[in-house]
Amino acid sequence: MMTIRKLGYGATRAALAISALSSTGLALAAGNKNVTDLPGGPRVLGVNFQPPVTEIARQQNELHYWMLIVCTVIFVVVFGFMFYSIVKHRKSVGHKAANFHESTAVEIAWTVVPFIIVILMGAFATRTVVAMKDTTGADLTIKATGYQWKWGYDYIKGEGEGLGFISTLDTAQRDLSEKATPEGNDYLLKVDNPLVVPVGKKVRIITTADDVIHSWSVPAFGVKQDAIPGFVRDAWFLADKTGSYYGMCSELCGKEHAFMPIRVDVLSAADYTAWVDKQKKALAAAADDPKKVWELGPLQARGEKVYLANCAVCHRPDGKGAGPVKPLDASPVVNDKDPNAQILTVLHGRVPQGMPAWQGKLSETDIAAAITYTKNSWSNHTGQLVQPADVVADEAK
Amino acid sequence: MSAVLPHPIDHGHDHDHDHAHGHPVGWRRWVFATNHKDIGTLYLLFAFTMFLVGGTLALLIRLELFQPGLQFFNPELFNQFTTMHGLIMVFGAIMPAFVGFANWMIPMQIGAADMAFARMNNLSFWLLIPAAIMLVLGFFMPGGAPAAGWTLYAPLTLQMGMSMDSSIFALHIMGASSIMGSINIIVTILNMRAPGMTLMKMPMFVWTWLITAYLLIAVMPVLAGAITMTLTDRHFHTSFFNPGGGGDPVMYQHVFWFFGHPEVYIMILPAFGIVSQVVPAFSRKRLFGYTSMVYATSSIAILSFIVWAHHMYTTGMPVTGQLFFMYATMLISVPTGVKVFNWLATMWRGSMTFEAPMLWAVGFIFVFTMGGFTGLICSMAPIDIQLQDTYYVVAHFHYVLVAGSLFGMFSGFYYWAPKWTGVMYSEFHGKMHFWLSLVTFNVTFFPMHFLGLAGMPRRVADYPMQFADFNALASVGGLCFGLSQVYFLLFVVIPVMRGKGEPAPQRPWEGAEGLEWEVPSPAPWHTFETPPQLDRTATKVIG
Numbered sequence: 001m002m003t004i005r006k007l008g009y010g011a012t013r014a015a016l017a018i019s020a021l022s023s024t025g026l027a028l029a030a031g032n033k034n035v036t037d038l039p040g041g042p043r044v045l046g047v048n049f050q051p052p053v054t055e056i057a058r059q060q061n062e063l064h065y066w067m068l069i070v071c072t073v074i075f076v077v078v079f080g081f082m083f084y085s086i087v088k089h090r091k092s093v094g095h096k097a098a099n100f101h102e103s104t105a106v107e108i109a110w111t112v113v114p115f116i117i118v119i120l121m122g123a124f125a126t127r128t129v130v131a132m133k134d135t136t137g138a139d140l141t142i143k144a145t146g147y148q149w150k151w152g153y154d155y156i157k158g159e160g161e162g163l164g165f166i167s168t169l170d171t172a173q174r175d176l177s178e179k180a181t182p183e184g185n186d187y188l189l190k191v192d193n194p195l196v197v198p199v200g201k202k203v204r205i206i207t208t209a210d211d212v213i214h215s216w217s218v219p220a221f222g223v224k225q226d227a228i229p230g231f232v233r234d235a236w237f238l239a240d241k242t243g244s245y246y247g248m249c250s251e252l253c254g255k256e257h258a259f260m261p262i263r264v265d266v267l268s269a270a271d272y273t274a275w276v277d278k279q280k281k282a283l284a285a286a287a288d289d290p291k292k293v294w295e296l297g298p299l300q301a302r303g304e305k306v307y308l309a310n311c312a313v314c315h316r317p318d319g320k321g322a323g324p325v326k327p328l329d330a331s332p333v334v335n336d337k338d339p340n341a342q343i344l345t346v347l348h349g350r351v352p353q354g355m356p357a358w359q360g361k362l363s364e365t366d367i368a369a370a371i372t373y374t375k376n377s378w379s380n381h382t383g384q385l386v387q388p389a390d391v392v393a394d395e396a397k
Numbered sequence: 398m399s400a401v402l403p404h405p406i407d408h409g410h411d412h413d414h415d416h417a418h419g420h421p422v423g424w425r426r427w428v429f430a431t432n433h434k435d436i437g438t439l440y441l442l443f444a445f446t447m448f449l450v451g452g453t454l455a456l457l458i459r460l461e462l463f464q465p466g467l468q469f470f471n472p473e474l475f476n477q478f479t480t481m482h483g484l485i486m487v488f489g490a491i492m493p494a495f496v497g498f499a500n501w502m503i504p505m506q507i508g509a510a511d512m513a514f515a516r517m518n519n520l521s522f523w524l525l526i527p528a529a530i531m532l533v534l535g536f537f538m539p540g541g542a543p544a545a546g547w548t549l550y551a552p553l554t555l556q557m558g559m560s561m562d563s564s565i566f567a568l569h570i571m572g573a574s575s576i577m578g579s580i581n582i583i584v585t586i587l588n589m590r591a592p593g594m595t596l597m598k599m600p601m602f603v604w605t606w607l608i609t610a611y612l613l614i615a616v617m618p619v620l621a622g623a624i625t626m627t628l629t630d631r632h633f634h635t636s637f638f639n640p641g642g643g644g645d646p647v648m649y650q651h652v653f654w655f656f657g658h659p660e661v662y663i664m665i666l667p668a669f670g671i672v673s674q675v676v677p678a679f680s681r682k683r684l685f686g687y688t689s690m691v692y693a694t695s696s697i698a699i700l701s702f703i704v705w706a707h708h709m710y711t712t713g714m715p716v717t718g719q720l721f722f723m724y725a726t727m728l729i730s731v732p733t734g735v736k737v738f739n740w741l742a743t744m745w746r747g748s749m750t751f752e753a754p755m756l757w758a759v760g761f762i763f764v765f766t767m768g769g770f771t772g773l774i775c776s777m778a779p780i781d782i783q784l785q786d787t788y789y790v791v792a793h794f795h796y797v798l799v800a801g802s803l804f805g806m807f808s809g810f811y812y813w814a815p816k817w818t819g820v821m822y823s824e825f826h827g828k829m830h831f832w833l834s835l836v837t838f839n840v841t842f843f844p845m846h847f848l849g850l851a852g853m854p855r856r857v858a859d860y861p862m863q864f865a866d867f868n869a870l871a872s873v874g875g876l877c878f879g880l881s882q883v884y885f886l887l888f889v890v891i892p893v894m895r896g897k898g899e900p901a902p903q904r905p906w907e908g909a910e911g912l913e914w915e916v917p918s919p920a921p922w923h924t925f926e927t928p929p930q931l932d933r934t935a936t937k938v939i940g
Contacts, residue, residue, distance in 0.1 A: 035862040042863035046851030049783055060779045067777060071770040079763065082741050086759070090749045091681070097908075098746040101683040106742070107735070114734045118727040121777065126720060128779040133716040177859045180466035187465065187862045207713075212553040213646055215711060215786060219852040224711045224782050228647060229552060230640025233713030250711070250786040250854045252546045254553060255473040258857035323473065324540055324558075354556065 038185045040220055041246035050219040053241045053266075057222030059128040066124065070117065132222075135236045138204035140197060146207070146214025146227035146249070148356065149256035149313065153195050156206065160196075160276040163283065167193045169259045171308055175317075177259070189246045192309070194263035198272035202238045211356065215251035218264055224250055239266040256313060288365040290388040296372070299385065303373025306366045311374075314354070319378045324354065329378040339386050342371055343394045359395060364388040428523070431515035432922060433500045438817075439522050440497030445890070447489030447529060452879050454482040459841075459875040462868050467859055475858035476544035477536065483547025484564065487664070488571045489529055491802050495667040496521070496578045498809055499606050501817060503582060505913040506600045508591025508925045508938075513584040514577075521577040528570035535560030546856060548657070551638030551649040554627050561631065565624045572617040579610035579617075586610075591912070593931035597691070600911050601684065602809075604691055605670030608698045612659045612666075615702075620656040623649060647712050654705035662701045664798060666694060668805025669736060672758045674911070675808050676740050679755035680747030681908035686739040693732035693739075700729045710778050711785045719778045726776035730769065737766055752906070753827030757808035760835050761800065768796025771846065786856075789849025795842045807831075807885075812909075815901035818893045819919030826888040833881040840874030910936040 037043040042050065052058045089095045140158030144151055147166075154164040170190040176182050184190070197203045207216050207227035217224040218237070224247075225235035239245070247262040267275060308317060311328075315321050319329035328334050333342050346367055349357035358367060365388045375382045421429045430436050458478050461469050470478070500518065504511055512518045535542035540558025543549070554561055586607045590599070599607075626637035627649070636642025638649040677684040684690065706714060706722040714722075740762055749755070771793040775781050784790060811827050844867035849855075853864045860868065892898060901918040912931075915938040916924045930940040 035865070038861070038863060042851050042853070042861050044863045045847075045866055046863065047847040048850050050852055056779070057783075060783055063777060064774065064780050064783075067774045067780065071773065075766070075770065078737065078741065078766070082744065082759075082762070085741070085744045085746070086749065086751075089680075089745065089747050090751075092750070095746070095748050097681040097748040099682070100746075101685050101743075102688070103686075107686055107689045110738045111731060111735055114731045115728075118730055118773075121773075122724045122727055125723065125777045125779055129719050129723065130716055132779060132782065133719070177465075177467050180464075180468045182465040182859075182862055185862070188859060189861055212556070213550060217786075217854075219783060222779075222782060224785055226712045228640075228712065230643070231645070231647070235713075247852070248854050248857070252476070252550070252553065252786075252856045254556065255471070255476060255544070257476070258472060258854075258859045322471075 034183075036185055038189065038246065040244045041186065041189055052220060052222060053239050053243070053245065054221045054223075054237045055240075056128065056132055056237065057220060059131070060222045063125055063128060067121070070121070074117075132235075135204050135234045137202060138236060139201040141204045141206060142195065142197070143206045143208065143232075144195075144216045144227060146209035146211075146216070146253065146260075147361075148211045148254050149249070149260040151195075151214075151216070151260065151262060152210075153193075158201075159198070159273065160279070163276065163279050165193045166309075167191050167195060167263070168309060169261055171312065174259055174313070186246070188259065189248070189261045189263065191261055191263045194244065194265045196265045196267060196272065196275050197239065198269050199239055199242050199266050200269070202236055204234055204236045206232050206234045208232045210361075212253050213251050214249050214253045214260070216247070216262060217250040218245050218247035218262055220245045221264070226251055239264075242266045242268055242271075259313075288363055288388065290364040290392050292365070293387060293389075294365075294368070294385070296376070296383075296385050299369050299372045300376055302366070303369035303371070304377075306362065306370040307373050310358075310362065311370060319374065319380075326353075326355075328374045329380065331380075334374050335380055335382055337382075337384070339371065339375070339384060339390065340394060342374075343367070343386065343391055344397070346371060347391070347394060364391040364395070367391045430519055430522075431511075433504050433512045433515070433518065434817075434920065434922065436512075436518050436522050437497045437499075437501030440493050440500060443522070443525060443529070444490050444494035444497060445886070447485050447493070448882070449886075450533065451482050451485035451490055452882060454478045454485065456875060456879050458482060459872040461858060462860070463872040464869065465860055465862050465865050470858070472858040473544055474541065476546075476856065477542040479856050480544050480546055481532070481535070481542050484532060484543075484568075485529075486798075487547060487660070488568065489525075489532070491664045491798065491806075492571075492575060493525060494806055495606075495609070495664075495802075496575075498602075498667065498671070498806070498813075499578075499582055502813060502913060503585060503603055503606060504589070505816075505916065505920060505924055506603050506911055507586060507589065507594050508912050508929045508931065509585060509589035510923065510926050512581050513589060514581050517577050518581055521574045521581065524570050524574040524577075528567040528574070531563045531570075532567040535564055538563065548650075548653060549624065549627065550653075551627055551630065551644075551646045552640060555631055555639060562628065565628050568624055569621055572621050575613050576617050579613040582606055582610040583614075591925065591928045591931055591935075593933075594935045597688065598935035600670075601673035601687070601690060602667065602670035605666040605673070605694055608694050609663050609666045612663050612698055612701070616656040616659045616663075619652060620660075623652040623656065626652075647709070650709050650712060651706065654708045655702075657708065658705040659698070659701045661794075661797070662697055664802045665805075666698070668761065668802050668809075669694065671805045671809035671812070672740065672761050673736075674909075675754045675758040675812050676743050676762075678812070678906050678909040679752065679758070680744050680749050682743060682747040683910075684739070685742035685745075686735075689735055690739055693735040696732040697729060700725065700732070704729060707776055707778075707781070710781045723776060723778045727773065730773050730776075733769055737762060737769075748908075750907075752811070752824060753822070753831060754808050754812035754906075756828060756831045757804050757811060760831060761804040761808060764800035764804065764835070764838070765797060768793060768800060771796060783852075784849055786854055787849035788845040788853050788855055791855050792842050792845035792849060795845075799838060799842070804834075807834075812906070813913070814893055815905040816913055816916075816918050816920050818896065819901050820893050820896050820898035821901050821905060822889050822893050822898060826884075830881060830885045830889060833884065834878060837874050837878035837881055841871050841878050842874075844868075844870050844874075910934075912936065912938065 141156040143154040150168040207225045209227040209229040214227040221237035223235045223237050245264045249260040314325045321327035347359040349355045368386045368388045368391050371386045375384045538560040543557050543561045543564050545553040629635040630639045636644035638644045704726045707726045848867050904914045929938040932939050
């Protein structure tokens with residue numbers, strides 16, 4: 001197996017070199033001269049799997065090399081016959097047609113031989129299938145929830161239990177995409193809060209979703225598991241190298257499907273412990289008292305952050321909305337003296353029209369902050385302040 | 398004189414009783430068509446039109462993906478393009494085109510006067526027009542066309558606008574049309590063969606269509622069920638697939654792919670049939686292993702019912718489920734391999750010439766087999782975990798559907814067009830069309846294997862910069878492939894439809910056998926009005 005792997009990597013490198021030479025001109029045409037490989041993510045002119053960092057991904061690689069070799073050999077032999085025949089058995093070189101048209105022995109042979117080959121293929125793959133599905137004995141269990149269009153991570157069991165956060169595409173990336181000015185090696189892969197796990201520990205990922213089906217995928221780990229609303233599924237990985245690893249949502253989930261990446265930071269045991277401590281402290285510090293009474297300035301500042309991270313995807317940063325998405329700028333509901341209609345809309349959503357319900361996803365303070373921000377931004381100058389307590393009151397309704 | 402366009406009475410055959418029936422003329426000839434050849438022509442023209450519409454959508458997709466960043470379309474519109482491209486190509490182009498071939502060729506190949514149910518035949522075709530209009534008009538409805546992918550996975554379909562409903566209705570109508578067409582084909586083949594044309598003497602194209610028609614009848618109602626449940630989930634508060642009410646989104650996928658996988662073979666088996674006729678004709682040698690070809694086709698059809706969940710390895714099946722579907726899927730490569738080996742054995746020690754039909758058939762075998770190998774690679778569950786929903790899958794199914802179904806149809810077109818139109822197409826343009834298509838097809842789709850292996854998901858409107866080069870290459874290739882088909886329209890299809898070209902002899906191909914070559918070119922409006930007497934091989938009329 002080892003030799004096969006080396007041979008495969010050699011072949012890959014050769015193919016890479018050839019394609020790099022031949023497509024230099026093309027690379028210029030595509031205007032991405034400054035892009036280089038992203039470690040743990042895609043490579044420029046990558047023609048093969050991303051380098052594996054788990055045993056499962058390595059086995060997938062090996063199986064793929066074996067399949068490539070077997071398929072190439074069959075292909076060369078079979079089409080060797082075909083092209084020999086095409087050259088030699090043509091009318092223009094005076095070849096006369098033979099008159100045979102059946103042979104039971106030959107038919108049996110070319111049924112039985114491929115049958116044996118596929119049985120061997122199946123036998124080789126079985127070990128990996130069984131290993132892939134064995135999610136028992138995990139050191140750390142994390143729930144990954146797919147939302148339109150972000151990932152929520154909750155540390156369920158193991159070191160870091162109780163942590164939880166949302167992981168979203170860096171907002172600047174979406175703007176670069178919209179303006180068609182992409183840049184950077186981690187374009188569309190940069191997230192605000194990566195998932196963090198320790199190296200050398202078995203991590204079980206439980207997937208589910210809140211709205212539609214998403215798929216949690218990290219190629220370097222050899223993991224791709226659909227996240228299905230109403231159901232839980234699981235997968236596992238044990239990364240044996242520290243670093244950042246990237247993936248993208250791999251099931252069509254609506255308009256921002258291309259913009260919900262996955263980044264996993266694999267840390268050493270000590271670094272991971274330090275990260276968990278820091279997170280726990282930050283969590284305690286950030287815990288909001290929904291009874292706190294806020295001033296307009298700080299609440300608006302916080303609201304801007306909440307708005308940009310959660311609302312701006314659809315309502316746009318300028319509050320003008322787009323297509324079926326309602327504008328908030330100059331909206332009668334937003335400018336209404338009575339804030340309750342807007343609070344209820346944010347809490348319960350307008351699901352048929354695409355506005356999700358935010359109750360439980362954002363804290364009362366965040367919802368109050370976002371609403372306050374919309375009431376005092378762009379051409380909206382209501383001067384109104386919505387306190388977390390107002391949201392709590394409406395939640396009871 | 399062409400059988401395609403001029404008025405049928407102009408043919409001047411002394412079928413006096415035809416006049417007594419009073420042929421519809423002008424537009425009535427087509428709207429009230431009951432003649433299998435006219436209906437075949439309608440199907441083929443409709444399918445080619447939809448092929449150009451679907452192809453335009455494909456080029457818009459490639460335009461957006463030419464460079465990273467959103468240059469032209471917002472992601473919602475992009476998703477509408479990918480969805481409609483798939484729906485239009487599958488239900489509007491490939492399936493009707495093969496029914497067109499069936500209408501033209503099956504009665505002539507089995508020595509029947511027409512299809513069994515001539516008026517139902519008319520209805521099967523004309524139902525497609527409102528369905529296609531309803532499908533395409535989705536773009537102009539509030540919220541735009543459906544954007545949930547051609548597989549229409551729940552619960553994303555619950556978020557779509559009203560075009561989702563019109564598309565579901567369109568698919569219902571197209572399904573009804575397919576089922577009627579299939580009933581017609583089965584009844585025609587089983588009841589109307591000329592005396593002496595036993596089942597095991599039927600041409601391979603007839604055999605593959607007989608099996609395809611059974612597949613269609615078995616699975617089109619399954620699709621209808623899946624989309625009807627989607628419809629009631631959308632409007633009548635049922636919860637078949639809606640997790641909000643306790644429904645199971647994965648159940649949709651099971652039902653859909655129980656239809657979807659046999660559907661894959663519905664789209665390829667008739668192409669196998671065409672190639673099985675073209676290869677012997679141009680090798681001047683009988684088809685090798687006719688019996689095993691029939692058995693292999695039947696085995697593929699039967700196996701196609703027990704492999705559906707290989708589209709769903711990443712949904713999280715239990716380990717035994719993954720193993721079963723992996724083994725069953727790998728098994729399909731055995732009968733498929735038998736077919737390829739039989740074609741090669743037919744060519745072996747033949748006396749081959751390479752006119753356009755043969756070029757397309759050999760191109761089919763070569764490129765389709767590559768799609769077969771990537772299919773084998775995808776069948777292996779651990780590898781598929783990496784490849785599922787990436788561009789590798791896009792490459793794979795375009796190798797089997799474009800290089801498979803479409804190349805097979807081109808082969809059939811060049812093979813039979815002289816019989817249909819009465820003129821020879823330009824061999825030069827036919828060969829140009831082939832080489833242009835073969836090269837540009839591979840430039841478009843081969844790099845997609847690399848993109849998929851490197852981790853680029855499918856159905857994304859924008860992608861990381863590292864994927865830029867191969868995407869640019871694929872876009873350039875895609876544009877050239879599209880232009881090659883415009884070339885085909887301008888330099889091959891339109892000239893032969895206008896009757897320009899050398900008059901075609903009754904037997905334009907030296908080695909071709911079968912009853913279609915026993916009638917003049919162009920085929921008269923009515924053929925085999927009385928059952929012909931056949932020779933022992935059922936390939937020649939002796940009285």
